[in-house]
Amino acid sequence: MTVLSQAGGGEDVGLVTLRPGEAGAGAAQEDALGYLYRAHRLSLVRLAVLLVGDQSTAEDVVQDVFTAVCRRWRVLDDGRSVLPYLRRAVVNRARSVLRRRRVANAFRPDPQRHADSAEDTVLLASEHREVLAALRRLAPRQREVLVLRYWAGLSEAEIAEAMDISKGAVKSMTHRSLAALRKRMES
Template sequence: MTTATPPAAALPWDRDRARARAPESTPAWRRFTHALRTRVLARVRAGTTADPTPRDRGDDTGARGLIVPEPPLDIEELYHHRRLSLVRLAVLLVDDLPTAEDVVQDAFTALFRRHGHRLGSLDDPEAYLRTSVVNAARSVLRRRRTVRAHTPEREGHAPAPEEDVLLHEDHREVLAALRTLTPRQREVLVLRYWSHLTEAEIAATLGLSRGTVKSTASRALDALGRRLEGLR
C-alpha cells in the first residue's frame, strides 16, 4: 500500500526554500581544508609509501574515535540535525550552493516519499541520504559536461556571493586544487576529510572496494600535493 504524500506544509525542507540563506560557516571550511592540507604535507614529507588516510577504527567508532550515536528515527529530526552538513558535502562536489541545496532537498524528499516520517525500517538513514547526495551530484556533473560540450564557455565568470566568501579565504587554494581532481578522487577525499568516514564507509557509499578507495585516495593526495606545490 502506498502512503499518500502529505501537503508541502508538512515538509520542513520545503518550508526552508522560502527562507533567506544563512551565511556559510567559514570555520567549518577551514577545518576541512586544514585537515586535507595537513594530510597532503605529511604524505609529501613521508614519501608516497605513507598511508593515504588514517587507519580505520572498529565498526562501532567513527573516524574521530567517538562512539557513533544511534541515528534519529524521525525524518524531521534527521533533517534538522544533518541538512547543513549534507549541503556542505554537496557544495564540495558540485561547487555551488544553490545546486547543493537542491540536491539535498531532493534527497530528503525522495527519502520521505519512500519511507514516510518514521525511519525505523532503515539501518542507517544518514548513510542512505549521503549516498543519494553523492549520486545526485554525479548526475549534476554529467549534465554540466554535456551542456559545456555544446555551449561556448562564457568569459569573465563572476562568482556568486556565497562562492566569493570561499574564494577570498585562506583555504581557497585547497578548494581550487580539489576541483582539479577526477570526480571519484574528489568524492573519496571529501567523504574522508569532510564527512570523516572510514574506508569501509566510503566504499559502501560509492559502491567500491576498500582497495579501490585506498588507491584512489593515494592518487588524489599525490595530485593535490603536486598542485599545491605548483601554487607556491
C-alpha cells in the first residue's frame, strides 16, 4: 500500500510503499489522503474555477480527482510527488467537463449565460473583471497555460507535465496566449 510522506515542512509530498501485512497500512492511507485533501484542495479548486468558470463545477472536478486518487492509490507508488499528478488530473478533468459542456450546448436551443452574482461583481475591481472576461474568451488551452503559469505559479516543466506537452510548446503557447489576451483587453 502507498502512503504519503512529507519531507521537511515543504510542499513536496512523496509516496512510500507499505506492504499489505504491515501494521497501520489502512490508517496510514486514510491519514495520507486526509492530509493531501486538507493541504491542496483549496488551491486545486481555485485552479479548476479558472479553467471551468464556476465554483460548483470546480468543486465537483476536484472531488472527482480525489475520488480517482483514492481508487488508484496502489498504482501511485512510483515515489514521485503527488501534487503534479493532482494538478494534471484537475486539468484533464476540467477539459472533460468543458468538452461535455460544449456538446450539451450544441444541442441546447437557447443557451443561457450565467450572470455573475452581485457580490462577485462588487468584490472584484473593474480591472480584474476585465482580465477575467478576456481570459474567459480565450481558447481553453490558452486559458489553461496562462492560469497554470501566472495564477498557479508553476514552472515551464510543471506546466508541460500538467498539460502533457513539451517545454518548448509551453513557451510558445504562453507567448501566443498573452498576445491574444492583450488583444482581447484592447478591444
